[in-house]
Amino acid sequence: MKASKTVSTRSVTTKLMTTASVGALLFGLSAAAQADNWRYAHEEYEGDVQDVFAMAFKEYVEDNSDHTVQVYRFGELGESDDIMEQTQAGILQFVNQSPGFTGALIPEAQIFFVPYLLPTDEETVIEFFNSSTAIHETFPELYAEQGLELLKMYPEGEMVVTLDEPITTPEELRGKNIRTMTNPLLSETYRAFGASPTPLPWGEVYGGLQTNILQGQENPIFWIESGGLYEVSPHLIFTGHGWFTTAMMANQDFYNSLSEDDQQLVRDATEAAYEHILEHISGLADESLEKIQAASDEVTVTRLTEEQIQAFRDRAPQVEERFVELTGERGAALLEQFKQDLEAVQND
Template sequence: MSGATKLKKLAGLSAIAFATLTAANAVNAANWRYAHEEYEGDVQDVYAYKFKEYIEDNSDHTVQVYRFGELGESDDIMSQTLSGILQFVNQSPGFTGSLIPEAQIFFIPYLMPTDMDTVIEFFRESEAINEMFPKLYAEHGLELLQMYPEGEMVVTSNEPITSPQDFKNKKIRVMTNPLLSETYAAFGATPTPLPWGEVYGALQTNMIQGQENPIFWIESGGLYEVSPHLTFTSHGWFTTAMMANQDFYNGLSDEDKKLVQNASDYAFEQIIDHIDGLAEEALGKIKEACDKCTVTRLNEEQIAAFKERAPQVKEKYIEMTGEDGKELLNQFEEDLNEVTSD
């Protein structure tokens, strides 16, 4: 056999081998479905697309991202994840709290600091976040991949708020979360659970007189247009969680499990950079677009009046969650003490 003939034969074999490998990869590749609760360009959307970027840059898998409303409300996408229709979901404990009561811990007012550097360190280092929460989520068929902060909570209302008395006779929209309802009841308001899709219209028609959200969400959702008085109460940060259907996750190869873990860690680091300065940017846009909007930052004396009402919410949390919740709360507070005492 001549050298040229050998080369042609080897080239042919190489082409066949490449085609076989490509076909095998195509068979092994999957399109994973991922839904979240926010709009294009919002924090959860940025996280989802960074996750997608890492997966697609480092494997043959693809990720299809669904934004708010494309597959329904928050309850809908959780149901779809638990049933295996979706592989991944990003959902706030504000909604997951009805499934996992302990997750409502983030709605105990004045438990979390509002200084961003401290918050980020807490999420990186907390034993409660990184060791206890995954076990709780696993009990409900969910593989917790990442918890991350989105921004400080800000209250919007039809009138400026400076004291608990200002909440009297005001219906404040809350997520379908019993402890968040307890928080606003403690603050003196009438908590009113509503799905997100109904909030703008309810504010516009005065069915409700206020709501809470991170400032970027208030800006992107246009809430300031119908609820123009913004109050920084310093009572907490909005937290969210990215998770997978546990049966799906457990069925992955070790290589793909590592890929998913790495992608969620990569997206976490990217989102921490993204939220740095995001609140100031969003507030600037609101001020530029809205002449009637006011911004109130409570002073220490005003904050103290709200803090006095926080213990009853903490007691309610323990009542709702029992010994498991109490153990989580103790660890949560221990973790916070470690990062705030540095």
């Protein structure tokens, strides 16, 4: 049982390690750059989706060049906001971060948290990421404004809500503190759903659920299993409201300083990692759910019917309106492009 002994102490470990780890990075920055050692940080644990992507990227780079890639997992250099700051400062060359956190930096990235915008069937989601104009043309420009070279956006898994009791209606969420990532639109989503959104960094989630400060949270099922969240929040609700999305990017000054060959190497390694992750996530949710159910007899699984989902979907327009309020004309244009891209995929 990994969570009660390890996850609940990870936030403490994170805080103890961060200062020393970043100091070591700064101390070795010049020498490491000359040695072509590239640093890559992500938000998840060993064996999770972002880690699998990072290790596939590392393997391709090291198999096809003299460069090395050093991968840092969650907690080794701090929380999500820490690794983004380190990437923008040039301490890290690569970072993998969800729009759930990047949304504070790039408000338009919060579009992935408009509920019921993305479909939940895997094949359609993947086709959207492969072909979307918004993904391949609009977002790179938005990330570039923040000194980031967007290399790939990719899906990790359908979002699942965990709670202290099973629910089937928005009314049953009333009064429940639901942990959200620290972006305004996700808070608006759960406010629309009837809950009380509580933005928190990941390191505080397990303890908050364990002490009932929080009554629920959302994550893809593999992360619920990996982080042991089912131990303290055992009722899984499949609401069909979206997929967890993440983005892999580079410090733009670093990327622009690379030779053409090395830029191509980075792009090729990113594509190889992307193809690998699409295979990896296929069936991952079912495998993770089986592990959860084998580990705990307290777990319940509620899959909302179409009629039940509609009650939640009816509340989505107010989140779209809030997205446009937060992002202005650019956000409105992006939302329209998203819908066109999705319609093209669904009508293909």
